[in-house]
Amino acid sequence: MQIWALIQDSFRDAIDRKIFWIMILVSVAIAGAMGCISFDDRGVDVMFGMWQFESANWSMGGEELRGNVGAIVVHILADLYLGWVGMILALVSTAGMIPAFLERGRVDLVLSKPMSREALFMGKYLGAMVFMLLQATVFVLLSFLVMGFRWGLWLPGYLWLIPLIVLMFSYLYGFSALFGVMTRSATSSLLLTLLAWIVIWTPQKTYEFLVTFEAQVDPDRVWQKRVETLRWMVPKTQDIAHIAGNLIDASLMTDVIGPDDETMDEEDRMSPEMARSAERRLADVNPYLSIGSSLAFECALLGVTLAIFRRRDY
Amino acid sequence: MADAVLNVTEMTNWAVDLIGVTKTYGNRVHALRGVNVQVGRGEIFGLLGPNGAGKSTLVKIMMTIVRPNDVLGTILGRPIGTRRKLAVTGYLPEMSHFPAYLTGIQVLDYYSRLSKVPRSLRQERSGRWLDRLGLAEWGGARVSKYSKGMLRRLGLAQSLMNDPELLILDEPTDGLDPMGRRLVRTLLTELKAEGKTIFLNSHMLSELEMVCDRVAILHEGLVARQGTIKELTEHTVQCQIVARGELESARVAVEACGGVMHDDKILVKGDDVRCVNKIIDALREKDCLIESVEPRRFSLEDVFVEAVKTGGRTSSSVGAKIM
Secondary structure, eight states, rough: OOHHHHHHHHHHHTTSSHHHHHHHHHHHHHHHHHTTTTSSSSSSETTTTTOOOEOOTSSSSHHHHHHHHHHHHHHHHHHHHHHHHHHHHHHHHHHHHHHHSSSTTTHHHHSSSSSSSSHHHHHHHHHOOOOHHHHHHHHHHHHHHHHHHOOOOOOOGGGGHHHHHHHHHHHHHHHHHHHHHHHOOOOHHHHHHHHHHHHHHHHHHHHHHHHHHHHOOOOOOOOOOOHHHHHHHHHHHHHHHHHHHHHHHHIIIIIIIITOTTTTTTTHOOOOHHHHHHHHHHHHHHHHHHHHHHHHHHHHHHHHHHHHHHHHHO | OHHHHHHHHOOOOOEEEEEEEEEEETTTTEEEEEEEEEEEETTTEEEEOOTSSHOOOHHHHTTTTTOOEEEEEETTEETTHHHHHHHTTEEEOSOOOTTTTHHHHHHHHHHHHHHOHHHHHHHHHHHHHHHHHGGGGTTTTTGGGGOOOHHHHHHHHHHHTTOOEEEESSTTTOOOOHHHHHHHHHHHHHHHTTEEEEEEEOOOOHHHHHSSSSSEEETTTTEEEEHHHEHHHHTTTEEEEEEEGGGGHHHHHHHHHHEETTTHHHESSSOOOHHHHHHHHHHHHHHOOOEEEEEEOOOOOHHHHHHHHTOOOOOOOOOOOOO
16 A cells, blocks of 8 residues: 555646646657558658659569558657657656655655655655656557557567666666665756766677677787676666567567568568667677666665665654 | 663663764764764653754654764664664654655655555555545645645655554654644644654744643754753743833842843742842832732743853753752
8 A cells, every 4th residue: 555655646747837738748649640641552642642752763562662651650769759859857866756755844744754764765766656657658659559550560579668768767767766866956967877887888888889890909808808797787778679679670570571471481570680780689699688787786776775765864 | 692781771761862973064063063962762751952053963864864963872772773673653753855756645655665664554544544634635736736734744644554663753844834733732642642753853942831841952963951931930930120210220139149130120049939039128118119029930931042152051040950
């Protein structure tokens, strides 16, 4: 009852913020924009016949066109939410939750209730996750339904984006919660979280660079090993985007193009670049190891945050 | 065996029994320096003190909001910090900051859920307390629209939602108009009649004087005085003589009898009638006209001011018992 009350309070807090509704509005607008596009044998139709884009270069049928455009769109949407824009919006929306909870006069009341500080903190933490789950569900589900009903493109694998967005957010919100408890300021918490994101992003991106240009940069792979060790220590936000891409590609292959389509060979099912890209991602990212080690870091971060919250006088 | 010990402990007559509460912020600020406070079950206890005396810190320690450096004793028979007892303790902080997105009813529901109050009781009690505190028509309005006094009353309703055995109120009448203050005083008296223990933290001395059975005066982190209001004021009688004429000529005689001259007034500490008569004789001898002779008892405010001035040392004018 107590944890649920805190989660519900966080939810009320979230929907009271304008940015929550702005994010919902953006999701609806994106889904609406997608709904204005449809495909036929000749090309793409925009705004219900207002504009038609026909092209002789599109020598493929409507089915194939849908599949390829759909692939591009879902990757753009995934990158939008799992990239800087979506996550920054989510962090801005939630950065004030814990500092507001710790305001003088408000924290006194909750700390005087028969509830451990650990449970109080986790209730607020889960509340932020519920907020993100709601936002992700609205965004993904709307675009999923538009793709299904308007384009005839049903991609169950695309729904994996919902838990992956929440997971990615939880990596970053761990920092936000820590800085929120430490500084009790929404602005400081947000800025420090963004700084932390850059710090954990650097070894991930450096690693990717070293893998790509391994031979040129460091023939002995000493630097790559060092960076790889560092990369394994931090939450792997970049991997989430790769994992999402892999799952979407897999869904596109099985649910749209079809594995038993004998008229197409393996190369035709995906563009060569897309195939190589997916292959590289699949080879690089072990989702269990990546997510497991990232969650371990997140748990450690939560442990530190809880230790500070437990010991502090309010 | 352990259970038996706990049961015996719970049977103690003290609702609050604090021994040697010490709190230092950082290494410099000594907020509390070994405070001992006892509050009997079913009584209204007032904690007084100037700003910065450590009142709110003491209350926050009782509510586990602040961690003491050192403390012994119990609250409702359990060691301080026992969360189970917080379920039957109501608390109104000095400054209640309710989430602006909640309505009055939602505030009561939210905080009583955190106190594990069942849903059926929550609904019944929120209606009752909103009505009792004059907020019945405002229950559905967001608290962002409440005035300061209304927020205070809502805070008080919040503290009562779990039907507490012990009610700890930090400046409960702060921001209330005279009608609101009277309402709170009446309510406190009713709650006392129901057997609840009330711990008041306030600097509204006149109000405390009206409702409290016992008080403690906290000064610079120490209890300067503690006892019933009668105990604190009974040894504080003084006599005031107003006279006209050449009072200066009688100064030596007046001061020899323990009188202190202030313009046309002479104050005689204590209730020794012989001293008063000797002073009157001395004045009459110098042809002074006696206009009035009035016995006067110290108010709680006088005791408070004296305690703060003397830093808790017992003076001849304020001979209260110190527990």
